[in-house]
Amino acid sequence: MTAAGEVGLKMLFEKHYAAPLGRFRISVTTDETKAIARAIEDEVERALMLPDTELTVGQRAELRRAFLLNAPELAAARAEIDKLKKALPAPPTTLVMKERPKENPRATFIHNRGEFLQPTEKVAPGVLSALNPLAADAPRNRLTFARWLVASENPLTARVTVNRQWHILFGRGLVRTTEDFGLMGEVPSHPELLDWLAMEFMKQGWSLKKLHQLIVTSATYQQSSRVTPQLIAKDRGNLLLARAPRVRIEAEMIRDATLRASGLLSPKVGGPSVFPPQPASVTSEGVYAAKSWDESTGEDRYRRGLYTFTKRSAPFAMFNTFDAPSGEACVARREVSNTPLQALTLLNDVTFTEASQALGKLLASRAGTVEERVAYAFRRVLTRPATKDEVAMLAKFFETQKQRFVAKQLDAAKFAGTGESDVNERAAWAALARALFNLDEAITKG
Amino acid sequence: MNPMQQHGLNLTRRWFLRDCGVGLGKVALGSLLADSLVGRVAAAAAAKPSPVNPLAPRQPHFAAKAKRVIHMFMAGAPSQLDLFDYKPELAKLEGKPLPPSVIRGQRYAFIRPDAAVMGPRYKFAKHGKCGAEISEIMPHLAGIADEICLVKSCHTDQFNHAPAQIFFNTGFQQPGRPSLGSWVLYGLGAETQNLPAFVVMSTGSGISGGAACWSSGFLPTVYTGVRFRNQGDPILNVSSPAGVDARLQRDSLDLVGALNQRRLATEGDPEIATRISQYEMAFRLQTSAPELMDLKTESKATLEMYGCKPEEASFARSCLLARRMIERGVRFINIYNEGWDAHSDVIGNLKTNCGKTDKAAAALVRDLKQRGLLDDTLVMWGGEFGRTPMVETNASLGRSLGRDHHPQAFTIWMAGGGIRPGLTYGATDELGFHVVENPVHVRDLQATILHQLGFDHEKLSFHFQGLDFRLTGVEPANVVKEILG
Numbered sequence: 062m063t064a065a066g067e068v069g070l071k072m073l074f075e076k077h078y079a080a081p082l083g084r085f086r087i088s089v090t091t092d093e094t095k096a097i098a099r100a101i102e103d104e105v106e107r108a109l110m111l112p113d114t115e116l117t118v119g120q121r122a123e124l125r126r127a128f129l130l131n132a133p134e135l136a137a138a139r140a141e142i143d144k145l146k147k148a149l150p151a152p153p154t155t156l157v158m159k160e161r162p163k164e165n166p167r168a169t170f171i172h173n174r175g176e177f178l179q180p181t182e183k184v185a186p187g188v189l190s191a192l193n194p195l196a197a198d199a200p201r202n203r204l205t206f207a208r209w210l211v212a213s214e215n216p217l218t219a220r221v222t223v224n225r226q227w228h229i230l231f232g233r234g235l236v237r238t239t240e241d242f243g244l245m246g247e248v249p250s251h252p253e254l255l256d257w258l259a260m261e262f263m264k265q266g267w268s269l270k271k272l273h274q275l276i277v278t279s280a281t282y283q284q285s286s287r288v289t290p291q292l293i294a295k296d297r298g299n300l301l302l303a304r305a306p307r308v309r310i311e312a313e314m315i316r317d318a319t320l321r322a323s324g325l326l327s328p329k330v331g332g333p334s335v336f337p338p339q340p341a342s343v344t345s346e347g348v349y350a351a352k353s354w355d356e357s358t359g360e361d362r363y364r365r366g367l368y369t370f371t372k373r374s375a376p377f378a379m380f381n382t383f384d385a386p387s388g389e390a391c392v393a394r395r396e397v398s399n400t401p402l403q404a405l406t407l408l409n410d411v412t413f414t415e416a417s418q419a420l421g422k423l424l425a426s427r428a429g430t431v432e433e434r435v436a437y438a439f440r441r442v443l444t445r446p447a448t449k450d451e452v453a454m455l456a457k458f459f460e461t462q463k464q465r466f467v468a469k470q471l472d473a474a475k476f477a478g479t480g481e482s483d484v485n486e487r488a489a490w491a492a493l494a495r496a497l498f499n500l501d502e503a504i505t506k507g
Numbered sequence: 508m509n510p511m512q513q514h515g516l517n518l519t520r521r522w523f524l525r526d527c528g529v530g531l532g533k534v535a536l537g538s539l540l541a542d543s544l545v546g547r548v549a550a551a552a553a554a555k556p557s558p559v560n561p562l563a564p565r566q567p568h569f570a571a572k573a574k575r576v577i578h579m580f581m582a583g584a585p586s587q588l589d590l591f592d593y594k595p596e597l598a599k600l601e602g603k604p605l606p607p608s609v610i611r612g613q614r615y616a617f618i619r620p621d622a623a624v625m626g627p628r629y630k631f632a633k634h635g636k637c638g639a640e641i642s643e644i645m646p647h648l649a650g651i652a653d654e655i656c657l658v659k660s661c662h663t664d665q666f667n668h669a670p671a672q673i674f675f676n677t678g679f680q681q682p683g684r685p686s687l688g689s690w691v692l693y694g695l696g697a698e699t700q701n702l703p704a705f706v707v708m709s710t711g712s713g714i715s716g717g718a719a720c721w722s723s724g725f726l727p728t729v730y731t732g733v734r735f736r737n738q739g740d741p742i743l744n745v746s747s748p749a750g751v752d753a754r755l756q757r758d759s760l761d762l763v764g765a766l767n768q769r770r771l772a773t774e775g776d777p778e779i780a781t782r783i784s785q786y787e788m789a790f791r792l793q794t795s796a797p798e799l800m801d802l803k804t805e806s807k808a809t810l811e812m813y814g815c816k817p818e819e820a821s822f823a824r825s826c827l828l829a830r831r832m833i834e835r836g837v838r839f840i841n842i843y844n845e846g847w848d849a850h851s852d853v854i855g856n857l858k859t860n861c862g863k864t865d866k867a868a869a870a871l872v873r874d875l876k877q878r879g880l881l882d883d884t885l886v887m888w889g890g891e892f893g894r895t896p897m898v899e900t901n902a903s904l905g906r907s908l909g910r911d912h913h914p915q916a917f918t919i920w921m922a923g924g925g926i927r928p929g930l931t932y933g934a935t936d937e938l939g940f941h942v943v944e945n946p947v948h949v950r951d952l953q954a955t956i957l958h959q960l961g962f963d964h965e966k967l968s969f970h971f972q973g974l975d976f977r978l979t980g981v982e983p984a985n986v987v988k989e990i991l992g
Contacts, residue, residue, distance in 0.1 A: 241973055245973030246973070286774060287774060288774065307776045309778065341739065342736035342739050346738065347714050347734075349713040350713065373682075374714070374715070376718055381731075382743075384728045389681075398727055398729045399778060399782055401788040402744075402789075403785065404782075404785050405745055408759070409745070409747055458762045476751060477750075488750070496763050499759070500763060500770075501767045501778070502767075507776070
């Protein structure tokens with residue numbers, strides 16, 4: 062601008078979605094010199110202006126640092142250092158909770174029907190009056206609460222934990238309502254056992270591994286699940302645990318167990334989530350922010366179920382079908398349903414088909430008679446030896462299907478997947494593997 | 508018979524064993540038996556969900572007007588002010604802000620409370636004998652004005668899409684509660700064993716509420732809505748893998764069934780009996796799903812009435828499939844059409860969305876009526892909230908002549924299922940901002956739908972984590988008696 066006079070500045074404020082413009086400023090100067098952004102920090106510039114004798118030790122170090130970072134003659138060395146630094150693996154990080162400073166605690170209120178705009182009574186930190194109290198002199202903070210939670214005088218945490226582990230192993234907790242030990246929950250079927258397990262769990266340093274060992278090596282756990290009329294007459298629901306329970310295993314475990322028996326399961330631990338195959342329509346149709354489900358290939362296709370990517374508005378179909386909760390609400394106890402959609406998944410889903418093909422390939426290239434190989438497959442999938450009758454039924458099925466493949470009534474190449482050995486053999490063994498994976502016993506612990 | 512088998516038979520799922528077991532489970536015979544058996548079970552069933560088969564048909568609390576529901580969910584929220592709720596006053600005030608006394612402190616996501624008013628973008632006329640006011644952009648709906656009941660006084664608690672959609676479907680704004688369809692299955696069970704009883708279809712751009720909108724929440728997962736897909740298998744995995752023909756599938760099921768049967772004999776676990784029967788139902792689904800999807804038997808006139816091309820996934824095809832599902836005993840159907848979120852260009856948005864939905868939605872009502880199915884099928888059409896009388900304009904987002912979200916008032920329509928046809932119920936103020944006559948909260952709609960299905964919404968409950976939960980929650984909810992026929 063050259064002439065003097067008034068300048069009008071018109072500003073239009075708008076939001077980009079929820080974000081309006083942040084702090085902004087307008088600077089005005091009468092200086093004619095073109096403003097240039099400096100590369101040098103204020104402190105460094107101030108230090109440079111000082112005579113050498115007046116520089117503090119700190120300022121000297123600061124100047125040295127600025128020199129090392131900026132001197133053009135050191136650029137090559139710096140590039141080398143940067144490269145080495147970049148090659149360093151980043152340490153894993155996690156978010157942590159931090160106590161607020163004592164002088165600035167957060168005021169907490171009971172809100173009217175949970176409405177966050179309607180705070181009512183102000184409350185202070187504490188524990189339920191019905192339980193053992195907090196130490197009188199302890200500060201009311203998170204650390205105190207954490208100590209109280211796992212104190213040996215407080216068996217509740219351990220009881221709830223061992224009950225959940227019991228539930229996982231037996232399909233039913235000693236307190237059936239694993240999510241509710243309160244007034245509305247059910248009373249324990251074996252209170253002394255629950256208490257003893259809780260004490261044992263604490264004594265063993267809260268080790269879940271040791272707890273699992275303790276339970277699975279017990280006579281109760283190792284019983285047969287077979288029932289007799291006497292057992293039925295006395296205890297239809299098996300509350301008294303005179304026999305082992307039969308429990309349909311959880312969604313992720315069904316997938317893992319099938320992949321394991323087929324030889325496909327990857328033992329790799331950790332890393333980013335993976336995208337095992339599922340029909341494209343699960344994530345592409347009617348889904349908010351639809352995304353294509355780029356199927357993982359190689360090892361990542363067959364990782365354990367817990368590494369599967371989760372999309373809130375479109376959960377992984379196979380898990381959903383087998384009662385895995387969506388993660389939207391906290392669920393301590395999963396439903397166990399028994400539906401035709403589950404049958405369709407085990408019969409027809411890509412992962413289960415690939416598992417059948419893999420086991421089929423393995424069986425086709427294995428030495429031995431048909432009966433021996435049937436027995437081997439049976440043991441692999443069901444973890445028990447087959448009876449003679451069972452072997453006979455399966456072998457007959459195998460022979461029938463093999464004949465159909467050989468006679469070209471069925472397209473063996475389509476069904477068998479890839480492999481070198483005889484395609485009809487592989488296809489017939491894959492059909493047998495598929496039948497085994499679909500047995501009730503294959504997805505049931507008992 | 509050995510004692511183990513006896514035990515199995517004594518257990519509640521005994522008919523599965525006797526009649527759906529291996530050998531008898533061939534398609535035709537299997538389904539015939541299953542249906543007649545279901546009939547027998549129904550006669551004996553009480554109003555409480557039976558521990559036997561969670562989908563066995565059950566009687567509601569009282570005689571029902573409707574047996575089935577089709578809910579066309581217009582996700583994104585259509586503009587009631589340009590479709591149903593005619594406000595000439597807005598045209599007069601166009602360009603001027605609304606007084607703060609009307610706004611009452613409402614805050615908006617995109618517009619300012621003093622944004623200018625925008626008049627109706629389409630012309631309105633009175634239609635049918637009842638004289639219902641409907642916009643020119645919905646000519647087909649105008650043609651069935653005497654069949655529908657317009658409720659112009661709906662309002663909701665929720666301002667954003669996902670919570671409002673979840674709230675409309677589950678009575679709570681956060682995910683985790685059972686949806687209306689799940690409650691209905693829990694209360695009534697299924698009429699068919701050959702198709703899923705609660706079906707969800709979607710042909711729009713995506714539902715913000717996601718699977719929570721048809722989740723069974725804390726009810727058993729068998730009550731979850733089953734998605735029918737547009738591409739690939741309509742029901743996931745309903746096709747056998749490549750290279751597997753019907754005989755291999757049958758042989759495999761026979762082998763699996765026989766081995767399971769042996770296990771049942773030794774273990775006596777009723778879950779095995781259920782598994783055997785579910786495999787038979789899966790086998791039937793492999794036949795009944797393609798049969799349902801095959802529109803070759805539909806006449807040219809029918810296809811034309813819906814505006815449906817058989818091979819093309821569309822809202823129209825979903826509507827026609829919905830009618831076929833109703834004929835085959837499906838209990839509850841959601842058809843989602845997402846895309847009504849007109850933050851900009853209301854005119855173009857309505858042109859597109861009405862173009863996709865108007866003809867088919869009206870055809871569905873007509874078709875159900877001509878087949879005598881409308882009397883006991885409740886049809887509902889509507890979004891999760893309404894749109895503002897004020898204009899949304901935002902140069903940086905490239906928006907103009909749009910409308911923002913408006914929970915205070917919106918319009919839905921219902922037809923059939925004992926709802927009074929030819930009625931316009933409720934009214935908003937002259938600016939279309941607030942409800943001034945006969946307000947109908949989303950909870951009231953839920954209570955009304957349950958009522959038509961024969962349920963007292965306060966008694967249809969499920970005990971979970973120490974509480975008796977119900978769809979309508981603990982806030983007041985009333986059956987809208989005035990709209991009942």
